[in-house]
Amino acid sequence: MVELSAYQVDTVFHALSDTTRRHMLRELALGERTVGQLAEPHAMSLAAASKHIKVLEGAGLVRREIQGRTHLCRLDPGPLATAHQWLSFYERFWTGRLDALERLLKEDDTRKAAAEQNTRLPPSKPGNDA
Template structure:
């Protein structure tokens, strides 16, 4: 089970590592788009865009349906929940580390006579 979760996260983060795919996901957050529409801002071929979409599909982030000659894509945000859960662990770590740093910085410095000159 843990190995499956690790593999799924690896696939997800690999898909998200590419700026073109992240931009495609952002476009899909606004609604369904054809592969051609997803390719347009990048001036890439349908084949190149389709490869990006396949990576996103493999990660579970995109669902594609064929309507006539059009390949229509929509965002499936569910896999992002696993990434969010994974990142929240580190958010807690950094929050507690930064809280400890803030506390340490707010204490008077004994070498400067409690922070007072004189």
């Protein structure tokens, strides 16, 4: 639940935007894996898989422990929690739950203001991006 910068959110979502990397994460959810083990199921060179792992590492999603000549990887769920939390902001939209205040803000204030005078809205109300 650590607060992440916009840049860090970029890297996390980018890391998640690739099937191979998501697959590796699910693998790591089952337990620690070496680079070779993570690479094996994917039809690509070890070097390519290694790069993917580095992307995950760069996003803070994977921690690596070097043990002799093998590198043990394990999942770090922290950034996933942050991403999850980030998405939660929009939960009320898909659940349709808007309380009275929000409905007022949205339909009365915002919509009319935007329509009538092309107003720029109050600078970035909720969760300042990141």
